Amino acid sequence: xxxxxxxxxxxxxxxxxxxxxxxxxxxxxxxxxxxxxxxxxxxxxxxxxxxxxxxxxxxxxxxxxxxxxxxxxxxxxxxxxxxxxxxxxxxxxxxxxxxxxxxxxxxxxxxxxxxxxxxxxxxxxxxxxxxxxxxxxxxxxxxxxxxxxxxxxxxxxxxxxxxxxxxxxxxxxxxxxxxxxxxxxxxxxxxxxxxxxxxxxxxxxxxxxxxxxxxxxxxxxxxxxxxxxxxxxxxxxxxxxxxxxxxxxxx
Numbered sequence: 341x342x343x344x345x346x347x348x349x350x351x352x353x354x355x356x357x358x359x360x361x362x363x364x365x366x367x368x369x370x371x372x373x374x375x376x377x378x379x380x381x382x383x384x385x386x387x388x389x390x391x392x393x394x395x396x397x398x399x400x401x402x403x404x405x406x407x408x409x410x411x412x413x414x415x416x417x418x419x420x421x422x423x424x425x426x427x428x429x430x431x432x433x434x435x436x437x438x439x440x441x442x443x444x445x446x447x448x449x450x451x452x453x454x455x456x457x458x459x460x461x462x463x464x465x466x467x468x469x470x471x472x473x474x475x476x477x478x479x480x481x482x483x484x485x486x487x488x489x490x491x492x493x494x495x496x497x498x499x500x501x502x503x504x505x506x507x508x509x510x511x512x513x514x515x516x517x518x519x520x521x522x523x524x525x526x527x528x529x530x531x532x533x534x535x536x537x538x539x540x541x542x543x544x545x546x547x548x549x550x551x552x553x554x555x556x557x558x559x560x561x562x563x564x565x566x567x568x569x570x571x572x573x574x575x576x577x578x579x580x581x582x583x584x585x586x587x588x589x590x591x
Contacts, residue, residue, distance in 0.1 A: 345521045347401045348421065349528055350462070351411070352518075352564050354394030355422035358412055359572070360443065361387030362579050363430055372433050379479060383440070386472040393465045400461075413583035417566075417573050424563035425508035427572040434487050434497035439505045441480035445541035446512045448473040449534045458526035481545050488549025495550065502551055510559025512538070 364384035371377035395408035425443060430436045451473050454466035487494040513531045515523070522528035546553050562568070582589060 345518045346459070346527065347398055348518050349522055350394050350398045350401060352421040352423075354391045354398060354411065355420045356426055357387045357394065358391035359420070359422045359575060360426035360440075361385070361391060362575060363426060363428075364436070364440070366430055367436065376433075380436075383476055383479070386469075386476070390465065390469050390472070393468075397461050397465070409583065413580045417568055417576060419566065420568065420572060420576075421564050421566060422568075422572075423508075423511050424560050424569060425505065425511065427563070427569060427575055428505065428508065429571055431501065431504075432497060434494065435501040435504065437480055437483045437487065438498055438501035440476065441484045441545070442505060442509055442542065443512075444473055444477040444480055446509075446531075446534065446538050448477045448541070449537035450529060450531070453529040453534065456526075457528070462527065477541065481541075484545055484551075485549045488546075488551045498549065498551055502546075503554060506554040507558065508560050511561045511563060514561060514564070516564070 361384045364380050364387065367380045367384075368377065371380055391412070392408050395411040398411060399406045399408065423443075425439060428439060448470065451466045451470035455463055455470060457463040457466065484498070488498045489495070513535055515531055519528050519530070523530050543553060
């Protein structure tokens, strides 16, 4: 088993959690109600906590003295390996909720499966993350139904959000040579095996929300290989500003 494969796999998970958490944190001061402001901030903190644990482990795997701050703040756009869906602009509240629902519908069974990883550190991280993902899924599921089956305006916005975000779900189930090596050794989970659980999480909720599941067409891909949309650069410009401007700054 190549240490490089384990490092890349860990960074993919960490980058996805970090960018997702940062996007959700952008709702601070902008959410439609105070209760949801706190809820989205809590989701963001969960994800940033996952990213920190994963980056710390990536530093151990790499063995070159880099810590979580170096991975988060001192890499360029093409060195990030996050899923494309998490770098998408927040849009309106309906868009953020729908996107997070789709992502959580995958991440909950993913972390559940990862608790059985033969890598003790990843298994321990998963044991904590699966509890957080369960709450993320439940929270966004309730909002998806409330908005989809709500007013004509909220329903329209959820329909538009589903059409815009669905083409980014295909990347959730992709695997490549990095995963293949780790799947064979029991470290990683084959994402294709989680498709049934994803569908079981998504389809009943879409039905209750009166939202038609989009047809399975062409899907966006490339984030896990460093090919990103124009949006990630803007995210990193804000996320990395302080550390880039004042190198080595600490609280």
